[in-house]
Amino acid sequence: MALTDIITAAEADRTVLRVCSPTEYDGLTDRFSHRNVVVEHTPLPASDGEGFVIVRRGDEFVGSVSLDALDALSHPRTPAPGSRELEGDNFQQLLGLLDDTVFTSFDRRQMLATAREIEDRAWRTGRGTLYTGFQTLSAMEDQLRVYRQLATMSELDVHVFGEGNWNPPDIENVTVHAIDSPDITNVWFVAFDGGGAELNRCALLAVEKRPGAYQGFWTYDPERVGAIIDEIRSAVDMNEEEETGGGEPKA
């Protein structure tokens, strides 16, 4: 299955975000309209100051978080991996609930905010392999600070892919693959293999539909992340290159 087929398969699921609060949360529907997410509002008694969000997918209760999680979602930030700002963040919890969430039009900033969650998880885990596809390597230029930070984790192996239109500086533990296969250069991805712990696996995968408008999904489903990583590795012949599997820093 090509990476773009994996995106199509993820679109089959639909998520309902039920916001329970005394007053309607302004503009929330607009905020999610570019995603495969239906937003409903359920009034709570007026004297109740708090609120919460229930996430359901099909007939399944997925989880709920308090309403302040949405503030972060509507103001996506891109703090550095491992920074205090990300710790215990409701945004991360809500991302977890919106697991396998399909989005139809993420801008670059929203993509970066979601990518940063995955890079942060890799940084925190401190080992394993992170795969990042930037479409073109020149897109990495803005992200050098982040990737230098990731490289401080000596047991974290980082592979960066993209069309070779720029020569990134050498960074230890970061292997750059200049590649022109459309399978890789048509998509923006960040995938983390969990460093041996399946529960830490996560991935973001999207295609650029129009300049600056991305369609795709993110997932914390270990199997789906595994499928994405397999696809990346076979597209660039890494399976033969490193038959013993990832995780070991390349010399």
Place this chain on the structure above:
Amino acid sequence: MTHSDKSDPFGEGQLLDDVFDVLGNVQRRHLLYFLREHGEASLDELADVVAAWIGAREGDDVVTPSDRNRVYATLYHIHVPKLTEFDLVRVGTEDDEDVVALEPLPEGLDRILDEALELESSVSKEAVAAIRDER
């Protein structure tokens, strides 16, 4: 102590004992707060809301499906039967046999619910923390 006397469940000096018995459980209170706003709801919906609401109040990070399913089970086996016994809700309407609908509430209970809801929002976290500290 005849709770099963449906004609006057809150009569004969039992009113406050029974009111505090019914309201002495956080899930039953939240079920009643929600039904006072919406009139009726399915048990699935009530389980979602009650679990999420209490979780948000208690500062839980995320309410998980197993948390929610535990709430569903206690609503189904304990709390809805108890509320039915006191004639505060009925299960099943003409349109939907699974729906839980609110009955007209005794005036005293309605008033205490108003107060309880306000205290729930303003006091609960600090008060609970203080009580725990003292133990």
